[in-house]
Amino acid sequence: MALTIKPRHLRIGVDVGGTNTDGVILDPLERPGSCILAWHKSATTANPSAGIKKTIETMSTLATITPDQVASVTIGTTHFVNAVVERDASRLxxxxxxxxxxxxxxxxxxxxxxxxxxxxxxxxxxxxxxxxxxxxxxxxxxxxxxxxxxxxxxxxxxxxxxxxxxxxxxxxxxxxxxxxxxxxxxxxxxxxxxxxxxxxxxxxxxxxxxxxxxxxxxILAFAKKTIRSFQTGVRQLGIQCPVFISQNDGTVLSGDLAARLPIKTFSSGPTNSMRGAAFLIQGQGESEGSSGQPMLVVDIGGTTTDVGFLLPNGFPRQQAAYSDLAGVRMNFSCPDIKSIGLGGGSLVRQGDTLTIGPDSVGYRLTQESVVFGGDTLTTTDCAMLANPSLNVGKAELVQGALKEDHLVQFKALVAQKIEKIIDTMKTSPDDLPVILVGGGSIIAPDQLKGASKVLKPQWSQVANAIGAAIARVSAVVDTIRSTEARTAKQWLEEISKEAEEKTVMAGASRESVKVVEVETLPLQYVANKTRFIVRAAGDFDFSRVTTNTIPETVETDEALVETEDAKPKSQPPRLSREQEPIVDIATYKPDVRNRVWYVGEADLSWISTGCYILGTGGGGSPYPHMILLRQLLRAGSVVRVVSPTDVNDDAAVGCGGGAGSPTVSIEKLQGDEMMEAQNELYKICETPATHMIALEIGGGNGLQGLTLGASTNMDLPCVDGDWMGRAYPTKWQTTPVVFNERQPIWSPICIADGNGNVVVMPKASSDRQVERIMRAALSNMGSQVAAAEPPVTGAEMKRWVVDNTISQAWRIGRAVARARQENRIDTVAETIIEECGGSTAGRVLFKGKIVGVERTLRMGHVYGECIIEGTDVADQTDTTSSSQFTGRIKIPFKNENIAAIRISRGGQHEKGLLEKQEDVLAIVPDLICVIDAQNGEAIGTPEYRYGLLVMVIGLAASDKWTGSARGLEIGGPKAFGFDHLKYEPLGTFTKPVSVIDEYDTSSSA
CATH class of the missing domain: 3.40.50 (Rossmann fold)
Structure with a gap:
């Protein structure tokens, strides 16, 4: 007997893309295999509101439903993000x-x-x-x-x-x-x-x-008008139900909330497809992702294949901390999607070997593809040739279009491309279910390596509209709490309840709300402080939502809504997060005159990139410091670098840097505390500084010597070197302390918080005591301060300094920029090694994917370990390469990376099991650097997360560390609690090549 349809329970989903508008009417009371009452796919209209109205009208006729049966209409749209990407001043x-x-x-x-x-x-x-x-x-x-x-x-x-x-x-x-x-x-x-x-x-x-x-x-004004037009179109059909807008994380916003937060809809299209795919496979006897098994969704369109990872909680895995849109760096939630140039319209070329794409006929498929009477050979033609039962176009038109051996190559190449991209999304070697959706999914094989099963569900061509129709409500609480008096577990219970309540307030029914995601992140250098991120989700409580339409304003809507171009416009190229100056890297020469290097914007960008890589996971991102220094350059400030060898023995080399938590530094951007600390220090220091030097080249402090020395600050040249050659977690882990020629080195010292609080310590009993006292003050000064250290003589500096590390950072950053410019990120690790002295001075330790991260907080420092599974991290369109790295390694860290250690194939060592010496690939003081395989940038320990593709390189430490027992005691394995392991160098330290020596124009005169 047919199920009697109850009033007001049907759900309508519409997804408005640049090319097509897809729609479904869904009955949630039916089984997933028979719940789609009607669906429709049509070209997106110039007026998207009219297109939505027409789509719903068509489906309502097909399903013979009445307006009073509809409980909700959910719309996904690229309308708002397109306005930003296209830099449309009429809509911004x-x-x-x-x-x-x-x-x-x-x-x-x-x-x-x-x-x-x-x-x-x-x-x-x-x-x-x-x-x-x-x-x-x-x-x-x-x-x-x-x-x-x-x-x-x-x-x-x-x-x-x-x-x-x-x-x-x-x-x-x-x-x-x-x-x-x-x-x-x-x-x-x-x-x-x-x-x-x-x-x-x-x-x-x-x-x-x-x-x-x-x-x-x-985009608010444009969003209000657009969403109001959506609501009006629905009302004109007599449907008096709430109109929702789907958002980036797979949930929905009410119309009025979406009109206040349109940015939350920017990446809703891929998310809708993923959620819709998971829902559809329930009709094939499968369970949805929320049952506990992760899945991969492969959405094949006309031009690209987009792959996303559906978590066990039923929601898409989100991107790393930062995303980039139209050259603007942001941190709002977006799904983690990887794409390749493979679609139903991809061009197929026959030569000595067969090639596919990445160019495509796109939406012109039905006019230009051979199977539809055109003369352009596409993947759809080849798929029809391989399987005429697909019933696309006219099968007889493609007969003889491919040689038999080319047809075999076609099948293998399509499979390889898809297999490679799904492998990059996995977080373990285990096979996972793969769901194929999208109009181009007919080109994909029924079996794929790495897939436990390949599912092609019915109605997959409108999975995006289905995802919109079934979307839920969610809310996130992201907060920092003290664990001094309450445990992290107790806080999680309270914050989880807060997230659940926030979800109910957003419109969910209380009985359906559950916590679906929890993350705890102890803060570095901040005692008893942990960041908690908790997300809850639930189903809409339709009895509580309103059907109000956003009120009209005095402006007319037509100019912003009715004239919208139907076809997608070409997007401007996205810029990297540093907005790198456009330079010819191959011919660029830094400005070095009379043995003084005048730093320019390109130099600064490269130095910043190199500093974070030399930070070995710590030191904090140089990005905000780079922005500050770039502003000084643009305002006319002069930044100078000189070689250590050119500094007079009687010179006074000052030092300054930041101390505190990287989490604080990304939120409380620097004011005048660096200069304030210096000014207060020199009120008690008799010898004024003649030069500046960086405390550590690794991380944000690598730029502080340049900033302090800028002509608009102290107007002093910065020495090309530092006191670490990397980053270390404490001030006493510096080369002057290693030499121990006078005790203490870092006294007197001054710290300032930038908010009127200054601490001056005229004397101390030891450098370790300086560290302890400074850390105690730090916790009461906002967990971030600027520190000014007393100057040392030029002669002392030349004995203690790690030479030419600004040059080294510059060369590393230049190598990364060149790799990006030439699209050779796959070999950037090897290029960095070459820039640092070649195979005798370092090596690529591992390439793979992060599959596990653990963090704990002890004595203000974040300890943990990162597990990396060996895999090929090269460009996913390259199907010929294979990984030389197998098994797993772990990287223990204390703010910075301590070692790279091979572990058993089965996973992590059991708790308390000590590593063996023969398993150690590299260990401190040698540098272990983790680099993002997608862009060549460093990845800091706070940014480690599941699924990131990484390269791990090891660089030989300066002989200032390895040349004495004291150096190894302060900066080696024992300093980090690895007493059972002996330091064995991974190579021979090579002194970085000086930019000044290479490019000085006076040397050739």
């Missing part, structure tokens, strides 16, 4: 930014790292005012209402209608509510103005969260 509004940052972030203004044309279109005004929190929730300063009112008057004068409020550590601000209070003032002073709170858009990461909030604010 000017934005004002008010930062609640007190004395911090002044050197990195809003949109500082944006492409110039995007900044010109979007940024209308900004102001830095009082406000902001420390990592422990203490006030940097309270907001000042008068300050904000004054800025409102300026914003009104400029005619700006969208305002972003961004406060330091606002995502953890549950008590002071500074962003909310500032927004209340703005709305009172500027009635009708759109106000975006950064904490509602993204999480920790000040610049990246602000960038996302600005883009969100810029």
């Amino acid at each position: 509004s000017k934005v004002a930014v008010i930062r609640l940052s007190g004395p911090f972030s002044k050197h990195a203004p809003p949109c500082v790292d944006w492409p110039d044309d995007m900044r010109e279109i979007v940024l209308g005004h900004y102001a830095l005012v009082k406000g902001g929190l420390e990592v422990d929730g203490e006030l940097i300063s309270d907001i000042d209402e008068d300050e904000i009112i004054a800025q409102c008057q300026e914003i009104q004068t400029r005619g700006i209608k969208s305002v972003v409020v961004n406060g330091i550590f606002s995502p953890i601000d549950m008590v002071e509510r500074q962003e909310e209070r500032a927004a209340e003032i703005i709305r009172r002073e500027l009635p009708g103005c759109d106000v975006v709170l950064s904490k509602e858009v993204a999480n920790l990461g000040f610049l990246e969260r602000e960038n996302a909030a600005i883009l969100n604010a810029s």
Whole structure:
């Protein structure tokens, strides 16, 4: 007997793409195999609202349903992201930014790292005012209402209608509510103005969260009009149900919330396909991802194949910490999708060997493909030739289009391409189910290596619309809590309840809500502080949602909605996260005159990249420091570097750097604390500095010598060298302490927090005591300070320094930039080794994929280990290479990487089992550097996560560390608790080649 359809329970899903608009009507009361009452696929119309209306109308007729049976309409759209990618000034509004940052972030203004044309279109005004929190929730300063009112008057004068409020550590601000209070003032002073709170858009990461909030604010007016037009079209069909918009993480937003947070819809298309695929296979007797088994979804369109990883909780795996859109770096949640140029319209060429793509006929498939009467051979033609039962076009038209041996090659090549990309997405060698969806899935084989089964479900061509129809509600709590009085487990229980309650408030029914994702991240150098990220999800409670339409404004909608181009426009190239200057790397020469290197923007970008790689996983990202120094260069500042050999013996070489948690440094951007610490130190130091040097070349501190020495700061040349040759977790792990010629070296010392607090220590009993006292003060100064160390003589510097490390960072960064420019990331690890002295000075230790990460907090330091599975990490379109690395290694770390150790094939060693000497590939003080195989950038230990493809390189440490028993005691295995292992060098240290020696123009005169 047919199931009687109950009123108001059907779900409609519509996905509006650049080429096609797909729709489904779904009955959730039916079994998955028979729940699709109707589906429709048509070309996207110039007016997407009209296209949505027509699609729903067509499906309603096919399914013979009435409007009162529909419980929800969910729409996925690329409309908003296209406006940003296309830099469409007609759809992007000017934005004002008010930062609640007190004395911090002044050197990195809003949109500082944006492409110039995007900044010109979007940024209308900004102001830095009082406000902001420390990592422990203490006030940097309270907001000042008068300050904000004054800025409102300026914003009104400029005619700006969208305002972003961004406060330091606002995502953890549950008590002071500074962003909310500032927004209340703005709305009172500027009635009708759109106000975006950064904490509602993204999480920790000040610049990246602000960038996302600005883009969100810029598109608000357009989003309101667009979503209102969607709602109106649905209402005109007589359907009086809520209209939802699907978002990036596989859940949905109500129409009014999507109109406030349109950025959360930017990557909804791939996510809809993944969720729809998982739902569809239930009809084939399979269970959905939420039952506990991860799955891979392969979506094959006309031009590309997109692969995503569906987690056991039923949601897509998300990208790493940062994403990039139209050259803007952000940190909002996006699905982790990898793509290759393989689709149903990919061109097939016959020669000595057969090749496929990456170019495609795309949406012209039905006009140009041979099987449809055209003259262009495509993968669809070859698939029909291999299997005429596919019933696409006219099979007789492709007879004889391929030689028999080429047909065999075609099948093998398609399989290899898909197998390679699915392997890059897996987190273990185990076979996983693979679900094929998309109109181009007919070209894929029924069996794939690495797949436990290959599923091609019915209705897969509209999986994206199905994903929209079944989407759920979710909410995330990302916060930092103290574990001094309460355990992490106790906090997780409370935060999980908070996430569940937040999900209910977002519209979910209370009985359906469950926690689906939990992550705990102890903070480096911050005692008893842990970051908790908890996500909950549930089904919509339709009894509580409203059907209100977004109110109309005085502006008309037509200009922004009705004239939208139906076909996708060409996208501008995405820029790297540093916005690298465009230079001819092969011919570029740094500006070196009279043995002084004048650092330019290209040099700075490369040095920054190299510093993070030399950080061996620690030191914090140099990115915010690079932005600050680049601003100084653009303002006319001169930055000089000199060789250690050119420094007079009686010179005074000063030093300064940051100390604290990298988590704090990405949120509380540097103010004037570096110069403040130096100024206060020299009030008690009799000898003024004549030069500056970096404390450590690894990480963010690698740029501090350059910054302090800039002509607009101390106006001193920076020595091409440092006191570590890498990064280490403590100040006493420096080469001057190794030489021990005077004790202590780092006294007197001064630290400043940038907020009016300065600590000066005139003397100390030892360098270890300096470290202990400084760390104690650090915890009460916001967990981040600038430190100024007393100068040493030029003669001492030349004995203690690790020479030419700025040059080394420059060469490493140049190698990475060249590899990206020439599309040779697959060999970037080998190139870096070559730049650092060749095979005698280092080697590639391993290439593979991170399959496990553990972290614990002890004495303020984050300890842990990273497990890497050997695999081929080369370009996934290259099907000829195979991996030379097999098995697994583990990398234990204490903020920085300690060792690379081969482990048993079965997985991690049992707890407490000691490593064997013969398993050690490299160990401190040698440098173990983990590099992202997709872009050549360093990956810091806080960024380690499942699934990242990585290369691991080992570099021989400076002989300043390895040349004495004291050096090995301070910087070797015993210093990190590996007393049972003996240091055995992986190579012979090669002194980095000086940029000054190579490029000095005076030397050739």
